Structure formats: structure tokens, C-alpha cells
Amino acid sequence: MLFLPTYSPNLNLIERLWKFVKKQCLYAKYYPDFHSFTTAIERCLQDTHTIHAKALQSLLTLNFQTFQKIQS
Structure with missing residues (x-):
């Protein structure tokens, strides 16, 4: 499972597909x-x-860039 930020349309694959369909x-x-x-x-x-x-x-x-978990 891949957790994404709450609002991240550029990381969401279905949003990328819809953007492509709109363009076409x-x-x-x-x-x-x-x-x-x-x-x-x-x-x-x-x-x-x-x-x-x-x-x-x-x-x-x-x-896309990923980060390791940061310990505090």
C-alpha cells in the first residue's frame, strides 16, 4: 500500500490518466x-x-521522491 498526501493529484495515477484523456x-x-x-x-x-x-x-x-522515516 502506498500512502499519499491528502491532496496530491500529481501523485495519483488516475488523475494523471484523466488529465491525459482531457488533453486528447x-x-x-x-x-x-x-x-x-x-x-x-x-x-x-x-x-x-x-x-x-x-x-x-x-x-x-x-x-517521485521518497523520504525515509525521520526519528525525533
Whole structure:
């Protein structure tokens, strides 16, 4: 189990995934209706293991600085 600070979206892997999906599906994009919007999000999530695998491999890592427990 890995304990994270109370508010740490940069350390939370699901937050990183949602940020990626937002970037792929929302930035500078227009969808004429809700159905095409949800289809784009679903397609992006389905393509995480194929088309987006390389980008997500570097994005979804647990590479962050850790500290040993300090004795007082």
C-alpha cells in the first residue's frame, strides 16, 4: 500500500490518466452532440493499451521522491 498526501493529484495515477484523456478529447475539439463526445472519450480509453501506450507508459509511473522515516 502506498500512502499519499491528502491532496496530491500529481501523485495519483488516475488523475494523471484523466488529465491525459482531457488533453486528447477536449483541447481544441468540438463535438456536435453528447453522443459523439462520449464516444471520443470511450475510444480514447479503449486505445490506452494500443495507440496511447507509449505516451502513458512514461506518464503513469511512480517515479517521485521518497523520504525515509525521520526519528525525533
